[in-house]
Amino acid sequence: MPKQQIYQDKELPEPFKWQVLDFLRIVWSDGFEGKNSTRDWITKSSHHPLHFVLIESNNLLVSYVGVVWKYLEHAGEAYKMYGLSGVFTYPQFRGQHYGLNLFLHITRLVGRELLSRGYKGAKQINLFELTTLIYYVLNIIFYKIECFIPLLISGIWFPEFSS
Numbered sequence: 328m329p330k331q332q333i334y335q336d337k338e339l340p341e342p343f344k345w346q347v348l349d350f351l352r353i354v355w356s357d358g359f360e361g362k363n364s365t366r367d368w369i370t371k372s373s374h375h376p377l378h379f380v381l382i383e384s385n386n387l388l389v390s391y392v393g394v395v396w397k398y399l400e401h402a403g404e405a406y407k408m409y410g411l412s413g414v415f416t417y418p419q420f421r422g423q424h425y426g427l428n429l430f431l432h433i434t435r436l437v438g439r440e441l442l443s444r445g446y447k448g449a450k451q452i453n454l455f456e457l458t459t460l461i462y463y464v465l466n467i468i469f470y471k472i473e474c475f476i477p478l479l480i481s482g483i484w485f486p487e488f489s490s
Contacts, residue, residue: 329381329389339378346388390416390425
C-alpha cells in the first residue's frame with residue numbers, strides 16, 4: 328500500500344521531484360517549451376507549493392497533487408485562494424482510487440484551515456467535499472485521466488495562467 332507524504336517546496340526529495348517533472352514534461356509538454364524547455368521546478372515558489380505524494384516502498388511515485396495558494400484582492404479585501412496543480416496518477420496505478428483519496432485528504436486540510444480562520448462558508452465541509460468529489464468524478468468521466476481541478480471554496484484560481 329502506498330504511503331502518503333507531504334513536503335514543503337524546498338523539502339521535496341530529488342527522486343520524487345524528478346518523477347513529477349518527468350510526468351509533467353511528457354503529459355503537459357507545453358509547460359516545458361521555449362525558455363522553460365530545461366525547467367527544473369514543478370511550481371513557481373511564489374505560489375507557495377505544497378507537494379502531496381503517494382509513494383511505494385521502493386520510492387516509486389504513484390500519485391501527485393500540488394497545492395498552491397496566493398492572496399488575491401477584491402473590493403479592498405485580500406482572499407487566500409487555493410488551487411491544485413499537476414494532479415496525476417501514473418497509469419499503472421489508476422483505477423485504484425489513489426488520486427481520489429489524496430484529493431479528499433487535501434480538501435479536508437484546506438477546509439480545516441479555513442475553519443480555523445473563521446471563514447463562514449467552511450462550516451459546510453461535507454458540502455464542500457461533496458462538491459469537490461463531484462468535480463473529480465466528472466473529470467474522470469470526461470477526461471479519463473486525473474488533471475487540474477480547482478478548489479471551489481473561496482473562488483477559482485488557475486496558477487498556470489496567473490502571474
